[in-house]
Amino acid sequence: MIGAAKRYRELLTALLMERELAGGTLPEESESNYVEELDRCWWAMTGSEQQEIERAIADEHPIDAPADIGAEDVRVKEGEHEPPRRAA
Amino acid sequence: MYLTAQHVRSAAGEDGINAFFYRHGAYAWQGLPPQGIPDQNPGTLDAQTIVVPPPGNRVRSYLDVVAPDEAHWSELRPAFITFVSEAQRAPFPWVGVSGRVFLRLAMEQTLARQWQRELADLYRAVQAVRIGG
Numbered sequence: 001m002i003g004a005a006k007r008y009r010e011l012l013t014a015l016l017m018e019r020e021l022a023g024g025t026l027p028e029e030s031e032s033n034y035v036e037e038l039d040r041c042w043w044a045m046t047g048s049e050q051q052e053i054e055r056a057i058a059d060e061h062p063i064d065a066p067a068d069i070g071a072e073d074v075r076v077k078e079g080e081h082e083p084p085r086r087a088a
Numbered sequence: 089m090y091l092t093a094q095h096v097r098s099a100a101g102e103d104g105i106n107a108f109f110y111r112h113g114a115y116a117w118q119g120l121p122p123q124g125i126p127d128q129n130p131g132t133l134d135a136q137t138i139v140v141p142p143p144g145n146r147v148r149s150y151l152d153v154v155a156p157d158e159a160h161w162s163e164l165r166p167a168f169i170t171f172v173s174e175a176q177r178a179p180f181p182w183v184g185v186s187g188r189v190f191l192r193l194a195m196e197q198t199l200a201r202q203w204q205r206e207l208a209d210l211y212r213a214v215q216a217v218r219i220g221g
Binding site for chain 2 (some may be wrong): 011071080084
């Protein structure tokens, strides 16, 4: 399957996000749907793609982000047209 | 519509998520939002949920969701999940479009360590402010 490795990573991220939104656990049917598709992608990958994914998951480091995003909030009232933050 | 949730911290150390729901009314579009939305033209503020009163609080993270007013959660949620899954651990901020939904996410380093939990909290805040609006 072309793009199976990329799809596998996307599905895995989506599954983790869905679990988080659901408070930790997904309903069994949703979880099984993800697992089935993850399985399909896994077995469509070459051995080296599988190894690469396993290695990437094991080596995951925090996502790069700035120490400060450089914005502050703004007071806005209902009916106004101002955005709720600006550059600090 | 412009939905945004921002995690803020006051100078006194109060910490919480404020959320805002702006409408664009009859001004609808297909595909990408017109230029200027949301930064120059956020729309008209319809509802807000304030935990830490503005102004002047430091913004620690935010999630922006922009879509035509008539878009339902059945359109927004899959767009959100696609946005997150396609970002694939790129450095913040993340900016993306899925269908006619524009999304943007930024967070500071200390929150990025638990980005999924932070993002879920921001998402729930935008969901709640729209339901309330």
